[in-house]
Structure formats: C-alpha cells, structure tokens
Amino acid sequence: MRKVKEFIIEKLILLCGLASILFVTLIFLFLLKEGIEVFKSVGFFKFLFGKSWYPISEPPQLGILPLILGSLLVTIGAAVISIPIGIGCAIYIAEIAPQKLKEILKAGIELLAAIPSVVLGFIGMVTLVPLVKSVFHLPTGLTALSGAIMLAFMAMPTIVSIAEDAFYSVPKTYKEGALALGATHWQTIWRVLLPAASSGILAAVMLGIGRVIGETMAVMMITGNAAVIPHSIFVPVRTLTATIAAEMGEAVVGSEHYFALFAIGIVLFVISFAINVTADLFLHKRQ
Amino acid sequence: MVKLETHDLNIWFGPAHVIKQVNVEIQANEILSVIGPSNSGKTTFLRTLNRLNDLSANYKISGKVELERKDIYAFDVELLRRKIGMVFALPLPLPLSIFENVAYGVRVTGIKNKKKLNEKVESALRQGYLWEEVKDRLDESAFKLSGGQQQRLCIARTLAVEPEIVLFDEPCSGLDPISTAKVEDAMVELKKKYTIVLVTNNVKQAARVGDRTAFFLSGELIEIDKTDRIFTAPRDKRTDGYVRGKFG
Amino acid sequence: MRNPYRTQKIAFFLLLLATLLIVVPVGLIVVIIIQKGLPAINWQFLSDIPRQGMRAGGIFPAIVGTLYLVTGAIIFALPIGLLTAIYLSEYSKDNTLTRLIRLAIVNLAGVPSVVYGLFGLALFVIFFKFGASILSGSLTLGIMILPVIITASREALESVPHSFREVSLSLGASKWQTIRHIVLPNAIPGILTGTILGLGRAAGETAPILFTVAAFYLPQLPDSIFDQVMALPYHLYVISTQVPNVNEKVRYGTAFVLLALVLCMNLIAVIIRSKFRKKKKW
Numbered sequence: 001m002r003k004v005k006e007f008i009i010e011k012l013i014l015l016c017g018l019a020s021i022l023f024v025t026l027i028f029l030f031l032l033k034e035g036i037e038v039f040k041s042v043g044f045f046k047f048l049f050g051k052s053w054y055p056i057s058e059p060p061q062l063g064i065l066p067l068i069l070g071s072l073l074v075t076i077g078a079a080v081i082s083i084p085i086g087i088g089c090a091i092y093i094a095e096i097a098p099q100k101l102k103e104i105l106k107a108g109i110e111l112l113a114a115i116p117s118v119v120l121g122f123i124g125m126v127t128l129v130p131l132v133k134s135v136f137h138l139p140t141g142l143t144a145l146s147g148a149i150m151l152a153f154m155a156m157p158t159i160v161s162i163a164e165d166a167f168y169s170v171p172k173t174y175k176e177g178a179l180a181l182g183a184t185h186w187q188t189i190w191r192v193l194l195p196a197a198s199s200g201i202l203a204a205v206m207l208g209i210g211r212v213i214g215e216t217m218a219v220m221m222i223t224g225n226a227a228v229i230p231h232s233i234f235v236p237v238r239t240l241t242a243t244i245a246a247e248m249g250e251a252v253v254g255s256e257h258y259f260a261l262f263a264i265g266i267v268l269f270v271i272s273f274a275i276n277v278t279a280d281l282f283l284h285k286r287q
Numbered sequence: 288m289v290k291l292e293t294h295d296l297n298i299w300f301g302p303a304h305v306i307k308q309v310n311v312e313i314q315a316n317e318i319l320s321v322i323g324p325s326n327s328g329k330t331t332f333l334r335t336l337n338r339l340n341d342l343s344a345n346y347k348i349s350g351k352v353e354l355e356r357k358d359i360y361a362f363d364v365e366l367l368r369r370k371i372g373m374v375f376a377l378p379l380p381l382p383l384s385i386f387e388n389v390a391y392g393v394r395v396t397g398i399k400n401k402k403k404l405n406e407k408v409e410s411a412l413r414q415g416y417l418w419e420e421v422k423d424r425l426d427e428s429a430f431k432l433s434g435g436q437q438q439r440l441c442i443a444r445t446l447a448v449e450p451e452i453v454l455f456d457e458p459c460s461g462l463d464p465i466s467t468a469k470v471e472d473a474m475v476e477l478k479k480k481y482t483i484v485l486v487t488n489n490v491k492q493a494a495r496v497g498d499r500t501a502f503f504l505s506g507e508l509i510e511i512d513k514t515d516r517i518f519t520a521p522r523d524k525r526t527d528g529y530v531r532g533k534f535g
Numbered sequence: 536m537r538n539p540y541r542t543q544k545i546a547f548f549l550l551l552l553a554t555l556l557i558v559v560p561v562g563l564i565v566v567i568i569i570q571k572g573l574p575a576i577n578w579q580f581l582s583d584i585p586r587q588g589m590r591a592g593g594i595f596p597a598i599v600g601t602l603y604l605v606t607g608a609i610i611f612a613l614p615i616g617l618l619t620a621i622y623l624s625e626y627s628k629d630n631t632l633t634r635l636i637r638l639a640i641v642n643l644a645g646v647p648s649v650v651y652g653l654f655g656l657a658l659f660v661i662f663f664k665f666g667a668s669i670l671s672g673s674l675t676l677g678i679m680i681l682p683v684i685i686t687a688s689r690e691a692l693e694s695v696p697h698s699f700r701e702v703s704l705s706l707g708a709s710k711w712q713t714i715r716h717i718v719l720p721n722a723i724p725g726i727l728t729g730t731i732l733g734l735g736r737a738a739g740e741t742a743p744i745l746f747t748v749a750a751f752y753l754p755q756l757p758d759s760i761f762d763q764v765m766a767l768p769y770h771l772y773v774i775s776t777q778v779p780n781v782n783e784k785v786r787y788g789t790a791f792v793l794l795a796l797v798l799c800m801n802l803i804a805v806i807i808r809s810k811f812r813k814k815k816k817w
Contacts, residue, residue, distance in 0.1 A: 002397070006711040010626070016615050017622030020639040020685070023678050027646060030657040088553030096547055097554075107805075108558040114801045115564065116739025117648075118768040119790050122775045123564050156557050186543035207645070214647025216742040217768075221776055241649045241742075248653070248746050253661065265653040269646060276645035280638065339705060344628060369707035379698050382721055392706035395716070441702075448707055 031269055035262030038062060047263060053227040055247065055257040062260045064267070066229045070144070070237035071213060073230050074223065077148025078155055078212045083205055085152070086159030090204075093160070094167035095189055113157035121221035124150045129222055136234060142224030144237040150222055151212045159208035162283075166200020167193060203282035210275040214268065216241040240264050290315040290482045291336060291371075291452060295350035298331060298506075300343060305331050307506040308350075313452075318474060318483040320497030320514065322490055324529065328506040329486045330376075333454050336484065337371040338364055354452075369396070372450035376457040378437030380429035385421050388429045388440055392448035407447050415443030416473050435466025442473060452482040460488065471496050490530055494518050502526045565794070572791025575784040581792070584754040589774050590781050594789055599756055600669075600764030601738055601796070604748065607673025607760070608680060608737045613730055615677075616684030620726075623685070624692035625714055644682035648742040651679045655747040670760045672748025679743055680733035687729020691722035724811035728804045735800035739793065741768040751777075767793045 038047055042062050050063015093105050128149060133141030170193055178188040194201070224236025225246060238246075244261050251258040291313040298306035305328045313319050321329045334340045336352060338359060352359045359367055369392070381388050389408045398404060408425075412418040417439045421432070429440055438458060445453055455474065459467040474483060474496050487493050493500050494514060501511040502523075510517065510526045521527045579593055586592030619636075627633040655675030665671045695718050703713040741749075749769035757764050771789045774781045 002709075006709055009711055013618050013622045013626060016618035017627065017636055019615050019619060020636055020643055020681065023681070024639045024642050024646075026658065027650070027654045030654055030662070031650070034653075034657050085553040085556050088550045089557050092547075092550040092554045096550060105554060105558060108561050110801070110805075111565070111798070112557070112561045114735060114739075114797055115561075116741070116768055116793060116797055118739070118741045118772050118775075119568070119794050120564070122771055122786065122790050123567065125775060127567070153557075153560065160557070184539045184543045186546045187539060190546070210645050214645070214650070216647065216649040217772060221772070241647055244649050244653060245742055245745055248656070262653055262657070265650050268650050272645045272647055272650075273642055276642050277638065280641050337705060339701060342701070342704070365707045365709050368705055373705040375698070375702065375705075377698075379702050381699055381702060381717060391703070391716070392708070395703075395706065395708040395712045444706065 028269060031262055031265045035259055035264075035266045037259040038256065038263040041256065042260075047260070048267075051229060053243070055251070055260060060256055060260075062256065064240070064243075064260075064264060066227050067238055067240045067243050067264070068267075069229055070223070070227070071239040071241070073144045073233060073237055074147045074151060074219065074239055075209060075212050077144060077233060078151035079205070079209055081149065081152035082155040082159060082208060082212075086156050086204070086208065087163050087201060089156070090160045090163035090167065090201075091189060091193075094164045095185070095193070109157050109160050112153070113161075117154065117215060117217040118221075120150065120154060121218035124218060124222045138234055140224060140236065142222055142236050144223060144230055144233045144235065147219050147223035147237070147239070148233065150218050151215055154215055154218060155208035155212050158211050159204045162204035162207060163197070163201045166197040166204065169200065170196040199282045203279040206275050206279040206282070210272055210279070213275075214241060214272055216245050220245050240268055244268075288315045289313070289356075291352070291354055291484075293335075293350065293352050296332075296335065296352060297349045298328075298335060298340070299345075299347040300331075301345040305506050306335070309506075309508045311501065311508060311511060313482060313484060314499075315482050316478055316480075317498040318478050318485055318496055319511075320493035320500040321484065321486045321503060322488075322493045322500060322529070323503035325488065326505075327503040329503050330456055331506075332503065333373075333456050333484060333486050336452075336454060337368050337373055339368075339373065369448050370450055371452045371454060372445035372448055373454040374438070374441050374445050374456065374458050376460050378434055378441055378461065380432070380437050380440055383429060384426050385429050385432070385440060386425040389444045389447045392444060396448075411443040411447035412440075414446050414473070414477065415439045416469060417443055433466075435462050435469065438462060438466065438470060439473065442470070446477070446481075450481065452484065453477065455483065455485040455487075457487055457489075458485070459492065467492070502529060504529070568787065568791050568794055571783070572787040572789075572794075575788030576791060580788055585752065585770075589752060589770075589778050589785075591785065594767070594770060594792065596754055596756060597765040597767045597770040597789070598792065600748075600750075601767040601793075603669050603757065603764055604672050604676060604744065604766060605734050605737050607669055608676035609730065609734055611674055611677035612681050612684055612733065616681050616729075616733075617688050617726060619681075619685045620688035620692055621714060621719075624689050625710070625718065640682050640685055643678070644686075646679075648679065648740055649745075651675055651743040652745050652747060654678075655743060660747055666761060667746070667748055667750075667763050668761045669748055669757060669764055672744045672764075672766075673760075675743045675747045676737040676740065679740065680737050683733040683736060684726075684729050687732065688722070688726045691725020691729070692718060694725065695721045724807050728808045728811075731800050731804040731807070735797045735804070738800065739768055739797045741766075741772055744769060767796070 047062060047064060049065050051065050052061040052063050053066050054061040093102055097105060129141035129146050132143060132146045174192050174196055175188055178192045219239050220242035225238045225242060226236035227238040230237045244264055248261050251261055289312045293309055293311050296306055296309040323329050340346050381391060386408055389411050390404050393404060393407050409418060417436060420436060432440060459470050477483060497514040499511060500514045500517040502509045504525055510521055510523045517526060518530055581593060582595050583593030584596055585594060655671055659665045659671035659674050660667055699717050700713050703717045744766055748763055749766050750763040751773060753763060753765050771793055774786055774789060
C-alpha cells in the first residue's frame with residue numbers, strides 16, 4: 001500500500017520535473033500558432049524590415065523595423081549607461097566596501113529589484129521626464145533618452161548581483177598572489193580580478209540587456225510611443241514590448257493586427273531565448 | 288552459522304576499481320574488525336553490505352553479497368537496511384529531539400502507537416548505555432548532547448530498528464578515550480545479540496574488541512583470521528608490517 | 536611617472552560614485568513615494584471603490600483583485616515548483632534531460648513579461664476559453680513565477696546535508712519517507728522565502744495580466760474565478776496614463792500601496808531567511 005503511494009508520488013515528481021520544458025514549449029507553440037499567419041501573409045523579411053507600422057490603416061502596413069529600431073536605440077542607450085555603472089558598483093561592493101556598508105548596499109540593490117516596473121514607470125513620468133525635457137529643451141520629455149535612463153536603472157540589479165558573484169568566484173589565491181607581488185589593490189582588481197571574472201561579467205551584461213529588451217510597463221509609460229523610425233535619442237520611440245502591451249487591448253482577435261502582435265512576441269521570445277542560452281553558457285564556463 | 292558473505296566482490300566508482308575480488312564469510316554473533324590504511328576500501332566494503340553505495344551515481348558492482356544465503360539485491364532495500372543497521376564515523380544526529388531520533392527508524396515502519404514507541408526507545412537507549420543520562424530530557428534537541436553521547440544516541444537509534452547485523456564505520460574516530468571506551472563496551476555487549484562488522488583505523492581497537500580481523504590493502508582482502516593470529520602470527524608480511532607499524 | 540596610489544584613489548572614487556548613482560535614486564524613489572503617498576492613505580482610500588472616473592474615491596477593488604491573483608498564482612505555482620525542485624535536487628541524474636530542464640527554467644525566467652501576457656491570452660483566455668478571468672490571470676502569473684520558486688526551493692533542499700539522507704536511508708526509511716520527514720522539514724524556511732519572493736513578483740507585474748484578467752474599471756468584487764478583476768499595478772498604469780486630470784494624491788497613494796505590499800513581502804522573506812540562518816544547527 002505504502003509502496004503504491006510512493007510510486008505515484010515519485011511519478012508525479014518526475015512529471016512536474018518535466019513541467020518547465022512543457023511550459024517553454026507551450027509558450028513557443030502558442031506564439032507560433034497565433035503569429036505564424038503574418039509571416040505567411042506579409043512575408044518574413046517584409047515583416048521584420050518593413051518601414052511602416054500602421055496596423056489599423058486599410059490595408060494595414062505591418063513592418064516592425066521602427067519598433068525594432070526603437071527597442072535597439074533604448075537598449076543601446078541603457079547598456080551604455082548601465083554596464084560601466086553596474087560593473088563599477090559590483091566591484092565596489094565585492095572588493096572595496098566594508099562589511100557593514102556592503103550589507104546596506106546589497107539591500108539597496110535588492111530593494112531596487114523588488115520595485116514593480118509600473119511604479120518605476122510612474123516615478124519616471126513625474127520626475128525623470130520633466131527633467132529630461134527641461135535639461136535638453138525638448139518639446140516633450142517622453143523620449144528614447146528617458147527610456148534608456150529608466151531601463152539602465154532597471155538593469156542594474158541584474159548586472160550588479162551577477163557580476164558581484166563573478167568576483168566572489170575568483171579564487172582567493174589570484175588576488176593574494178598579485179598583492180604579494182606588490183601590486184596595489186586597484187592594480188589587482190584591474191589586471192587580475194576583472195580578467196578572471198570576465199565570463200561571469202559578460203553573462204551579467206547579457207542578462208541585464210535581456211531584462212532591458214523584455215521590459216514593458218516602464219518603457220511604455222515614458223518613451224512617448226511613436227511608432228516611427230527614430231533619428232535621434234531625443235525623440236519619442238516605441239519598443240517591441242510596448243507595442244504589444246499598448247495595442248493588444250484594441251486588436252480584434254483573429255485580425256491581421258492581432259496576428260502581427262503575436263509575431264512580435266515570437267521575435268521577443270527568440271531574442272530572449274538566445275540571450276539566456278548564451279549567458280547560461282558563459283556562467284557554466286566559469287564553474 | 289554464516290550470517291553474511293561475499294563472493295568475488297568487485298566494486299568500481301567510475302574508472303576506479305576500489306574493491307577487488309573479495310571473499311568473506313561473517314559468522315553470526317561475532318565482531319569482525321576490518322583494518323587497513325586509508326583508501327584501502329574498508330568503508331566502501333562496509334557500505335556495500337547495506338547497499339548504501341547504491342546512492343552514488345557511477346557505482347558498479349559485480350559478484351555477490353548474501354545475507355543468510357539470499358542475495359542482498361533480492362531483498363526489498365528498506366527491509367535489508369533494517370536488518371543491517373549502520374553507525375557512521377561522525378555522530379550524525381538528525382535535526383530532531385533525542386526521542387524522535389531513536390523513534391525515527393521505528394516510525395517509518397508504520398508503528399504509531401505511543402506506548403510501543405516509548406518502550407522501543409527506552410530499550411534502545413538502555414542498550415546504547417545512554418538511558419540514564421537522557422531519560423529526563425528526551426524532548427531536547429539531539430544536538431545538545433556531547434559528541435560521545437551523540438554517538439551512543441546514533442547506536443541506540445540503529446538498535447531501535449532491531450537489526451540482525453550492525454555495521455560500525457570508524458565509530459570512535461571523533462571521540463575522546465573515555466567515550467571510546469564506552470562505545471567499545473557497548474559493542475562487546477551487543478555481540479550477544481547482534482553480528483557486528485567494525486571498520487576502524489585504530490589497530491588497538493581492532494585488537495581489543497574483534498573476534499576476527501580482516502586486513503584490507505588497496506581494495507584487496509589480504510588476510511582474515513582470528514584476531515590473536517593477525518596480531519601475533521600473520522601469514523602475510525604486509526599484514527605484519529601494518530599491525531607492527533601501528534604498534535611501533 | 537604615474538603614481539599607482541593616486542590612480543587607485545581616483546579609481547575607487549569613481550567606483551563609489553557609480554554605487555551612489557544607483558543607491559541614492561533608489562532611496563529617493565522610496566522616500567518620494569512615502570512622502571507623497573502616505574498622506575493619501577486613510578481608511579476610505581483603502582476600503583472604497585474608485586469614484587468620479589477613478590479621479591477620487593478608493594482602490595479597494597484593485598487591492599482585492601491583486602490579492603486574488605496572487606493567491607491563485609501561488610496555489611498553482613507552489614506545488615509544481617516545489618515538486619520540480621524535489622525532482623532536481625533528489626531524483627535527477629546528471630544527464631541530458633536534467634540539462635534540458637535547467638535550460639527550460641533559465642528561459643522561463645528570461646521570457647519578457649509581456650510575452651507571458653500573450654501566451655496567457657492565447658492559451659488560457661482563447662484556447663481553453665477561460666476568458667479574461669481570475670483563472671487565466673492567475674495561471675499566467677503562476678507560470679511566470681515558477682522559476683523563482685523552483686530556484687529558491689532547490690537551493691533550500693540542496694543545502695540540507697547529504698549525511699541526513701544517508702542516516703535516514705540506513706535506518707530503513709524509503710527515499711520518499713526520507714524526503715518527506717527529513718529533507719523537506721529542514722528546507723521549509725528556504726522554500727517559504729522563495730515562495731514569498733515569487734508572491735511579491737506576481738503582485739507587482741502588470742504586463743502578464745493586461746490581456747488575461749485586468750479590468751479597466753470594475754467597481755464590484757468578483758463572484759467567481761471566471762470574473763475579471765481590477766489589479767493594483769494595472770490600476771496605477773491606468774490612472775497614470777489613461778485617465779487625464781487624476782488627483783496626484785490618488786496616484787501616489789496607489790503607488791504607495793502597491794510598493795508597500797511588494798516590499799512587505801520581500802521584507803518578510805528576508806526576515807525568515809536571516810532567522811533561519813541564525814537557527815541552523817549543522
């Protein structure tokens with residue numbers, strides 16, 4: 001009797017072990033099921049590189065290049081800001097800060113990670129957007145720049161915590177060896193620790209960027225949502241994620257617009273899949 | 288009567304061949320001491336007998352181990368481990384109270400009756416020479432006991448399951464001489480009821496408590512004989528070297 | 536000649552600056568929300584329905600909706616997540632299947648939240664015909680927080696010493712009995728921590744509930760799991776961007792309640808974690 005019960009439980013455990021694979025597959029299949037239509041009707045390349053996104057005009061024009069460029073611009077901007085600051089902060093926490101301060105700083109980073117993105121978006125709207133507008137004398141503060149700053153901020157917890165782990169996983173002997181040879185603490189960090197932790201740092205950067213590309217609410221609230229090809233960082237843009245979030249509510253189920261939004265979902269899924277698999281490889285190489 | 292025997296036992300962990308062609312017969316109600324330098328395969332041999340090695344991923348076994356002429360792989364593994372109990376090198380109390388540590392093995396057989404559990408726990412603690420010291424604090428965490436007490440608790444815990452054979456894996460390696468003496472006394476007393484296999488790094492301990500002694504070297508069983516003979520007139524000069532080396 | 540100690544001083548100053556650039560704004564955000572949000576909080580704000588086109592009144596339906604969604608998500612995700620963690624920590628061998636499962640979990644953690652929203656819409660709302668409902672939203676959020684629960688639970692299970700398992704097995708306990716009586720009880724604080732962190736995450740997410748459950752304005756409470764509800768994060772989005780001329784107090788108040796809810800959960804998780812570390816006996 002007990003044997004039967006345990007047999008059932010163990011099978012159930014195995015089944016649940018497989019659940020994650022099932023869910024990832026399901027996500028991909030259902031995106032594909034709803035989105036593949038557009039690749040057929042519009043054409044794969046015309047969809048990805050079409051210059052106009054007018055989903056409700058007659059006939060609809062479904063080219064997502066403006067959205068891809070919008071995402072790219074914001075992401076690059078965020079990366080430029082967040083990578084040096086994030087890695088710098090990770091070095092400071094891992095190597096320089098005294099124990100007490102380290103705890104406080106880590107709590108601060110964790111706090112940032114916990115703040116819901118819609119709250120950050122709201123705060124960005126009431127503080128960052130007017131600031132950008134007045135500093136750069138722009139007609140509106142809802143620009144790619146505001147989005148990039150906000151997203152940089154949101155990528156920090158990921159970059160800092162993973163890069164910090166990378167520094168901790170460098171064997172102590174490396175550091176002691178360098179210090180024993182008379183290098184200063186900074187020389188040791190710059191010439192020994194950074195190179196030794198490089199693959200972990202790379203993973204941190206990639207996952208941080210993954211977070212940025214996938215971020216939706218904050219970016220939708222502060223980038224201005226203009227689905228046109230941006231020519232500078234001081235104009236409103238619309239990202240892939242924001243397009244889905246903003247338009248799915250109005251899209252008629254089964255319409256071409258609806259299918260196109262799912263196709264954008266496929267693009268996002270593929271990007272995040274590629275980023276996560278590569279980052280995972282880097283993290284494993286380290287171990 | 289032969290209680291436990293191995294026939295052409297070979298064991299590998301991945302590519303490492305750790306037990307080589309070992310044939311042993313263990314008699315009922317004897318204490319068999321197993322000695323040898325570290326990495327000679329003593330502990331692996333012991334853990335084979337109650338199939339604890341099965342937990343290792345790259346474990347491979349050939350040959351046969353029989354409990355009362357029946358292949359140990361023909362037993363239900365839980366039943367086998369109840370018949371062949373084990374005491375580990377370090378005192379390893381479970382994170383439970385003293386009472387629950389001893390009752391654990393009984394409970395998993397499905398016995399829930401409080402009175403019966405009480406009886407079994409008391410009798411096991413008495414056999415482990417611990418009852419008098421803990422009878423008023425059975426509900427305290429087992430981690431509050433001293434190292435020697437913890438090891439005797441582990442012995443009592445093993446006995447509570449009422450095994451036929453008890454395997455001791457260097458049971459005194461972490462203990463002071465006084466605690467060691469208490470554990471050794473317990474073992475000699477237990478011999479009346481149980482068959483005991485004792486793996487030890489302490490040659491003197493083997494001489495003190497073993498009826499027979501087996502000497503392992505690099506996974507091979509070099510010699511097995513009456514303890515007196517192993518220590519006074521071993522047939523193999525490697526045995527002689529090891530026991531003398533330790534003496535001198 | 537360059538002086539290495541001066542270089543070091545400059546470098547360390549820049550690193551400190553980078554750190555401050557992150558930590559100071561975090562502090563400011565929290566302070567601003569507390570400062571401007573706290574005065575808006577009173578019993579009426581917490582217990583009343585939104586009034587005058589959400590420009591006044593309270594946020595009670597949104598609070599209730601979020602609580603429903605979070606509860607639903609955890610009912611779904613905790614058992615699956617915990618059993619997955621048990622599989623990975625106790626049963627899986629080092630083989631291709633295990634690597635695949637690990638990879639799947641990493642990817643689940645990385646899928647953009649809005650893609651979860653699409654998935655929930657396609658699978659639960661349309662394919663299973665649950666409609667936009669608490670059920671659809673909870674399931675979507677549940678799958679989204681699965682990786683958080685799995686990762687934390689697995690770590691907790693693996694931190695239980697291997698020797699405990701050996702002792703239990705050597706006493707004749709079966710593998711499941713060992714897990715049930717020895718491994719799980721000692722991993723509970725870690726599992727709890729992970730679960731609460733997952734809850735906090737579910738409470739704050741907007742994108743996954745946009746098309747699966749969230750109602751723009753719905754002043755009454757739901758009758759069944761097939762009803763739509765309002766939710767705090769979506770409500771904050773709506774009153775920040777979709778409704779003009781909303782009183783600032785209402786916005787900050789809503790942001791404050793949402794932030795307080797999420798941070799409370801995180802705080803509880805942190806407290807459990809540190810208490811457990813102090814109590815650990817092995």
